[in-house]
Amino acid sequence: MRRLLLLVALIAAQPLFADSNLPPAYWANRQLPDPREEAQAQALMEQLRCLVCQGQSIADSDAELAGDMRDLVRRRIAAGDKPAAIRAWLIQRYGTWISYKPTAEPAAWPLWLAPLALLLVGAWMARRRIRVGRS
Protein backbone atom coordinates (compact mmCIF):
# COMPACT_ATOMS: atom_id res chain seq x y z
CA MET A 1 0.00 0.00 0.00
CA ARG A 2 2.78 2.39 0.95
CA ARG A 3 4.62 1.58 -2.26
CA LEU A 4 1.49 2.18 -4.28
CA LEU A 5 0.99 5.54 -2.58
CA LEU A 6 4.58 6.45 -3.30
CA LEU A 7 4.13 5.48 -6.94
CA VAL A 8 0.94 7.55 -7.22
CA ALA A 9 2.72 10.50 -5.59
CA LEU A 10 5.58 10.20 -8.06
CA ILE A 11 3.22 10.06 -11.03
CA ALA A 12 1.22 13.03 -9.77
CA ALA A 13 4.35 15.13 -9.07
CA GLN A 14 4.72 18.26 -11.16
CA PRO A 15 8.10 19.68 -12.14
CA LEU A 16 8.88 23.04 -10.57
CA PHE A 17 9.74 25.55 -13.27
CA ALA A 18 12.03 28.41 -12.33
CA ASP A 19 10.45 30.43 -15.12
CA SER A 20 8.32 33.53 -15.26
CA ASN A 21 4.61 33.68 -16.06
CA LEU A 22 5.09 35.89 -19.11
CA PRO A 23 4.83 34.41 -22.63
CA PRO A 24 8.03 34.22 -24.74
CA ALA A 25 9.17 37.47 -26.37
CA TYR A 26 7.64 38.16 -29.80
CA TRP A 27 10.65 37.18 -31.94
CA ALA A 28 11.88 34.41 -29.61
CA ASN A 29 10.29 31.59 -31.61
CA ARG A 30 9.22 33.39 -34.77
CA GLN A 31 11.18 33.79 -37.99
CA LEU A 32 11.80 37.17 -39.56
CA PRO A 33 9.68 37.72 -42.71
CA ASP A 34 12.77 38.50 -44.81
CA PRO A 35 14.58 35.16 -45.46
CA ARG A 36 17.95 36.88 -45.92
CA GLU A 37 17.66 38.62 -42.54
CA GLU A 38 16.44 35.42 -40.88
CA ALA A 39 19.44 33.53 -42.27
CA GLN A 40 21.77 36.20 -40.84
CA ALA A 41 20.04 36.06 -37.46
CA GLN A 42 20.09 32.26 -37.42
CA ALA A 43 23.81 32.13 -38.22
CA LEU A 44 24.54 34.56 -35.39
CA MET A 45 22.27 32.82 -32.88
CA GLU A 46 24.07 29.53 -33.50
CA GLN A 47 27.35 31.22 -32.51
CA LEU A 48 26.08 32.82 -29.31
CA ARG A 49 26.30 30.85 -26.10
CA CYS A 50 23.29 30.48 -23.82
CA LEU A 51 23.92 31.96 -20.37
CA VAL A 52 21.67 29.45 -18.65
CA CYS A 53 22.37 26.15 -20.44
CA GLN A 54 26.07 26.81 -20.88
CA GLY A 55 27.31 24.68 -23.76
CA GLN A 56 24.20 25.23 -25.87
CA SER A 57 23.75 28.03 -28.34
CA ILE A 58 20.84 30.43 -27.90
CA ALA A 59 19.39 28.93 -31.10
CA ASP A 60 19.15 25.53 -29.38
CA SER A 61 18.27 26.52 -25.83
CA ASP A 62 14.78 26.54 -24.35
CA ALA A 63 15.78 28.86 -21.51
CA GLU A 64 13.74 32.05 -21.24
CA LEU A 65 16.83 34.23 -21.30
CA ALA A 66 17.91 32.54 -24.55
CA GLY A 67 14.47 33.33 -25.98
CA ASP A 68 14.87 36.97 -24.98
CA MET A 69 18.32 37.02 -26.59
CA ARG A 70 16.94 35.54 -29.83
CA ASP A 71 14.31 38.28 -29.74
CA LEU A 72 17.06 40.87 -29.27
CA VAL A 73 19.14 39.46 -32.15
CA ARG A 74 16.18 39.34 -34.56
CA ARG A 75 14.97 42.82 -33.57
CA ARG A 76 18.41 44.31 -34.17
CA ILE A 77 18.94 42.47 -37.47
CA ALA A 78 15.51 43.68 -38.63
CA ALA A 79 16.50 47.23 -37.59
CA GLY A 80 19.51 46.97 -39.91
CA ASP A 81 22.29 46.16 -37.43
CA LYS A 82 25.23 44.08 -38.68
CA PRO A 83 25.71 40.67 -36.97
CA ALA A 84 29.30 41.66 -36.09
CA ALA A 85 28.02 44.76 -34.27
CA ILE A 86 25.50 42.71 -32.25
CA ARG A 87 28.21 40.19 -31.34
CA ALA A 88 30.55 43.02 -30.28
CA TRP A 89 27.77 44.57 -28.18
CA LEU A 90 27.24 41.28 -26.33
CA ILE A 91 30.99 40.68 -25.87
CA GLN A 92 31.20 44.14 -24.29
CA ARG A 93 28.71 42.91 -21.68
CA TYR A 94 29.58 39.26 -21.11
CA GLY A 95 33.15 38.99 -22.36
CA THR A 96 34.34 36.73 -25.21
CA TRP A 97 32.71 33.87 -23.31
CA ILE A 98 29.36 34.67 -24.97
CA SER A 99 30.63 33.98 -28.50
CA TYR A 100 31.55 30.56 -29.87
CA LYS A 101 33.65 32.15 -32.60
CA PRO A 102 37.30 31.82 -31.54
CA THR A 103 39.19 35.08 -31.23
CA ALA A 104 42.88 35.90 -31.79
CA GLU A 105 43.52 36.96 -28.18
CA PRO A 106 46.52 35.36 -26.35
CA ALA A 107 44.29 32.93 -24.42
CA ALA A 108 43.29 31.35 -27.75
CA TRP A 109 46.82 31.03 -29.16
CA PRO A 110 47.25 27.36 -28.09
CA LEU A 111 44.06 26.62 -30.03
CA TRP A 112 45.54 28.02 -33.24
CA LEU A 113 49.08 26.72 -32.67
CA ALA A 114 48.17 23.16 -31.56
CA PRO A 115 47.46 21.81 -35.09
CA LEU A 116 50.75 23.30 -36.32
CA ALA A 117 52.69 21.81 -33.39
CA LEU A 118 51.05 18.41 -33.87
CA LEU A 119 51.87 18.49 -37.59
CA LEU A 120 55.52 19.24 -36.81
CA VAL A 121 55.71 16.42 -34.26
CA GLY A 122 54.10 14.08 -36.80
CA ALA A 123 56.56 15.08 -39.52
CA TRP A 124 59.49 14.54 -37.16
CA MET A 125 58.23 11.08 -36.21
CA ALA A 126 57.56 10.15 -39.83
CA ARG A 127 61.04 11.29 -40.86
CA ARG A 128 62.60 8.95 -38.31
CA ARG A 129 60.53 6.08 -39.68
CA ILE A 130 61.49 6.83 -43.26
CA ARG A 131 65.17 6.94 -42.36
CA VAL A 132 64.95 3.63 -40.50
CA GLY A 133 63.23 2.10 -43.55
CA ARG A 134 66.05 3.19 -45.86
CA SER A 135 68.94 1.76 -43.83
Add this chain to the structure above:
Amino acid sequence: MSRAIRFAPLALLVLILAVLVWRLATPADTNVHSALEGKPLPAFNLPAIIPGKPALSSAELATGQPHLVNVFASWCVPCVTEVKVLQTLKDRGVHIEGIAVRDRPDDLADFLARNGDPYERIGSDPQSDVQISLGSSGVPESFVVDGKGVIRYQQIGPIDASDVPMILSKLEQAR
Protein backbone atom coordinates in the same frame (compact mmCIF):
# COMPACT_ATOMS: atom_id res chain seq x y z
CA MET B 1 63.97 4.07 -29.18
CA SER B 2 65.32 5.62 -26.01
CA ARG B 3 63.96 4.66 -22.61
CA ALA B 4 62.61 8.13 -21.86
CA ILE B 5 60.53 8.22 -25.03
CA ARG B 6 59.09 4.79 -24.32
CA PHE B 7 57.56 6.10 -21.09
CA ALA B 8 56.28 9.32 -22.64
CA PRO B 9 52.72 7.99 -23.35
CA LEU B 10 52.43 6.77 -19.76
CA ALA B 11 53.62 10.13 -18.44
CA LEU B 12 51.08 11.86 -20.68
CA LEU B 13 48.31 9.61 -19.38
CA VAL B 14 49.26 10.36 -15.77
CA LEU B 15 49.32 14.08 -16.56
CA ILE B 16 45.86 13.97 -18.16
CA LEU B 17 44.45 11.97 -15.23
CA ALA B 18 45.98 14.44 -12.77
CA VAL B 19 44.33 17.35 -14.58
CA LEU B 20 40.96 15.54 -14.60
CA VAL B 21 41.16 14.76 -10.88
CA TRP B 22 42.18 18.34 -10.10
CA ARG B 23 39.21 19.78 -12.02
CA LEU B 24 36.83 17.31 -10.36
CA ALA B 25 38.14 18.29 -6.93
CA THR B 26 38.03 22.05 -7.60
CA PRO B 27 35.32 22.68 -10.20
CA ALA B 28 35.68 25.75 -12.40
CA ASP B 29 33.59 28.84 -11.64
CA THR B 30 30.65 28.58 -14.04
CA ASN B 31 29.29 32.04 -13.21
CA VAL B 32 29.40 34.47 -16.09
CA HIS B 33 30.70 37.75 -14.69
CA SER B 34 29.60 41.00 -16.22
CA ALA B 35 32.33 42.67 -18.24
CA LEU B 36 30.92 46.04 -17.16
CA GLU B 37 32.47 46.09 -13.66
CA GLY B 38 34.37 49.36 -13.43
CA LYS B 39 32.48 50.79 -16.40
CA PRO B 40 29.53 53.21 -16.49
CA LEU B 41 26.04 51.80 -16.25
CA PRO B 42 24.47 51.50 -19.73
CA ALA B 43 21.71 54.06 -20.28
CA PHE B 44 18.19 52.71 -19.72
CA ASN B 45 14.75 53.98 -18.90
CA LEU B 46 12.40 51.37 -17.44
CA PRO B 47 8.68 51.98 -16.86
CA ALA B 48 6.99 51.62 -13.49
CA ILE B 49 5.19 48.36 -12.74
CA ILE B 50 3.60 48.94 -9.31
CA PRO B 51 1.17 51.84 -8.71
CA GLY B 52 2.76 54.43 -6.42
CA LYS B 53 6.28 53.05 -6.90
CA PRO B 54 8.50 55.30 -9.08
CA ALA B 55 10.04 53.96 -12.30
CA LEU B 56 13.81 53.46 -12.68
CA SER B 57 16.18 55.06 -15.16
CA SER B 58 19.98 55.07 -15.30
CA ALA B 59 19.99 58.87 -14.80
CA GLU B 60 18.63 58.38 -11.27
CA LEU B 61 21.65 56.23 -10.43
CA ALA B 62 24.22 58.98 -10.99
CA THR B 63 23.13 61.51 -8.40
CA GLY B 64 26.12 61.43 -6.06
CA GLN B 65 24.95 58.58 -3.78
CA PRO B 66 25.93 54.92 -4.14
CA HIS B 67 23.05 52.57 -4.94
CA LEU B 68 22.44 48.86 -4.80
CA VAL B 69 20.62 47.78 -7.98
CA ASN B 70 18.87 44.46 -7.45
CA VAL B 71 17.87 42.39 -10.50
CA PHE B 72 15.02 40.21 -9.24
CA ALA B 73 11.62 38.72 -10.00
CA SER B 74 8.55 37.58 -8.12
CA TRP B 75 8.87 34.13 -9.75
CA CYS B 76 12.42 33.69 -8.47
CA VAL B 77 12.61 31.45 -5.41
CA PRO B 78 15.96 32.65 -3.90
CA CYS B 79 14.67 36.25 -4.21
CA VAL B 80 12.17 35.51 -1.41
CA THR B 81 14.90 35.07 1.17
CA GLU B 82 17.13 37.73 -0.39
CA VAL B 83 14.51 40.47 -0.12
CA LYS B 84 14.57 40.11 3.69
CA VAL B 85 18.34 40.66 3.70
CA LEU B 86 17.79 43.70 1.47
CA GLN B 87 15.44 45.02 4.14
CA THR B 88 18.31 44.80 6.65
CA LEU B 89 20.52 46.73 4.22
CA LYS B 90 17.79 49.34 3.77
CA ASP B 91 17.57 49.75 7.56
CA ARG B 92 21.33 50.48 7.48
CA GLY B 93 20.68 53.36 5.06
CA VAL B 94 21.37 51.68 1.71
CA HIS B 95 19.48 53.00 -1.33
CA ILE B 96 18.04 49.91 -3.04
CA GLU B 97 16.57 50.02 -6.54
CA GLY B 98 14.87 47.10 -8.24
CA ILE B 99 14.80 45.80 -11.81
CA ALA B 100 11.88 43.36 -12.06
CA VAL B 101 12.63 40.87 -14.83
CA ARG B 102 9.71 39.35 -16.81
CA ASP B 103 7.21 40.20 -14.13
CA ARG B 104 3.48 40.94 -13.91
CA PRO B 105 2.15 43.80 -11.73
CA ASP B 106 -0.21 41.56 -9.72
CA ASP B 107 2.45 38.92 -9.07
CA LEU B 108 4.98 41.53 -8.03
CA ALA B 109 2.55 43.39 -5.73
CA ASP B 110 1.73 40.06 -4.11
CA PHE B 111 5.45 39.23 -3.72
CA LEU B 112 6.18 42.60 -2.07
CA ALA B 113 3.15 42.43 0.23
CA ARG B 114 4.20 38.97 1.36
CA ASN B 115 7.97 39.42 1.72
CA GLY B 116 8.50 43.14 2.32
CA ASP B 117 9.42 46.00 0.04
CA PRO B 118 12.91 47.54 0.48
CA TYR B 119 12.91 49.19 -2.98
CA GLU B 120 12.90 52.95 -3.55
CA ARG B 121 12.13 52.50 -7.24
CA ILE B 122 11.24 49.49 -9.37
CA GLY B 123 11.59 49.37 -13.16
CA SER B 124 9.91 46.69 -15.24
CA ASP B 125 12.09 44.74 -17.68
CA PRO B 126 9.59 42.43 -19.44
CA GLN B 127 11.97 41.15 -22.16
CA SER B 128 15.18 41.03 -20.09
CA ASP B 129 16.55 43.85 -22.28
CA VAL B 130 18.16 45.83 -19.47
CA GLN B 131 19.26 42.63 -17.75
CA ILE B 132 21.17 41.66 -20.91
CA SER B 133 22.59 45.17 -21.36
CA LEU B 134 23.98 44.94 -17.80
CA GLY B 135 25.73 41.65 -18.56
CA SER B 136 23.58 39.86 -16.00
CA SER B 137 22.82 36.20 -16.58
CA GLY B 138 20.07 35.42 -14.10
CA VAL B 139 18.06 36.39 -11.05
CA PRO B 140 18.88 37.41 -8.42
CA GLU B 141 21.91 39.54 -9.14
CA SER B 142 22.92 42.87 -7.61
CA PHE B 143 25.13 45.71 -8.77
CA VAL B 144 26.86 48.24 -6.54
CA VAL B 145 26.71 51.52 -8.48
CA ASP B 146 28.68 54.54 -7.28
CA GLY B 147 27.49 58.15 -7.24
CA LYS B 148 28.74 58.77 -10.78
CA GLY B 149 26.80 55.81 -12.16
CA VAL B 150 29.80 53.49 -12.48
CA ILE B 151 29.32 49.77 -11.71
CA ARG B 152 31.70 48.92 -8.85
CA TYR B 153 30.71 45.37 -8.00
CA GLN B 154 28.47 42.58 -9.28
CA GLN B 155 26.96 40.03 -6.90
CA ILE B 156 25.87 36.85 -8.70
CA GLY B 157 23.17 34.97 -6.82
CA PRO B 158 21.34 36.05 -3.68
CA ILE B 159 22.86 38.31 -1.02
CA ASP B 160 22.88 36.17 2.14
CA ALA B 161 22.83 37.53 5.67
CA SER B 162 26.55 36.68 5.86
CA ASP B 163 27.23 38.91 2.81
CA VAL B 164 25.86 42.05 4.49
CA PRO B 165 29.22 43.37 5.85
CA MET B 166 30.89 42.75 2.45
CA ILE B 167 28.10 44.57 0.55
CA LEU B 168 28.21 47.47 3.04
CA SER B 169 31.98 47.81 2.57
CA LYS B 170 31.59 47.72 -1.25
CA LEU B 171 29.01 50.50 -0.95
CA GLU B 172 31.33 52.42 1.39
CA GLN B 173 34.17 52.12 -1.16
CA ALA B 174 31.81 53.39 -3.86
CA ARG B 175 31.05 56.55 -1.88
